[in-house]
Amino acid sequence: MITSPKKLSYMEVANGIKVMSDPTRLLILKLVESKEYCVCQLVEMFDISQPAMSQHLGKLKKEGLLKERRRGQWRFYSIDESSSQISLIRVILSQIDDEDEQFLKLLEKEAPIDCQ
Template sequence: MEKIAIDKMATILKLLGDQTRLTMILLLKESDCCVCEFVELFNMSQPSISQHVRKLKDAGLVNETRRGQWIFYSLNKESTFYEVILSITEHLPTQEEKIIQLEKLGKKISCD
């Protein structure tokens, strides 16, 4: 595994030190999500959610893909930090139940 510079790792750990962003990473490990789904799950404003997503995207931790009118976010498996993120998330509870709850409420967007 390639070594990561301490300053770069510190930046990533600081990003993940925010509970909302860390939870977003856990959710994205389960399923791709769009901003409106995050708004529903976190009960936060769209601009606040967009700021969190932008920080994760700017750090290269997430990718965005347009599907129709929606932009979906996913974990960036090509990121230098992907293995570190997987390692961190192994020690945290799954967020699968939140995704299931979103589906039950009919708020999970499917573009298939």
């Protein structure tokens, strides 16, 4: 039996889209939707300071949108599939053009870093 996703309160939606509305965080989510990324990779790709990236990831994790996997000194982030807001995340990300120029530029910057 397939259960339809539980509807959210308006405050849950407000909080969810608020944390997603920062341009950097929205792109992070669009990236980690398809696979996990290491913090060091994200810092490289976004050309942003390490603490700034850490703050963004912390907010997304606190809101329950991302999950974290630790391996050695590295931390990998990806969409938390079990999030109560997973449906909200998906429908919003699906509104973004996959050919969006800046998103493609970001993908090009993805370098094979030795954090695997």
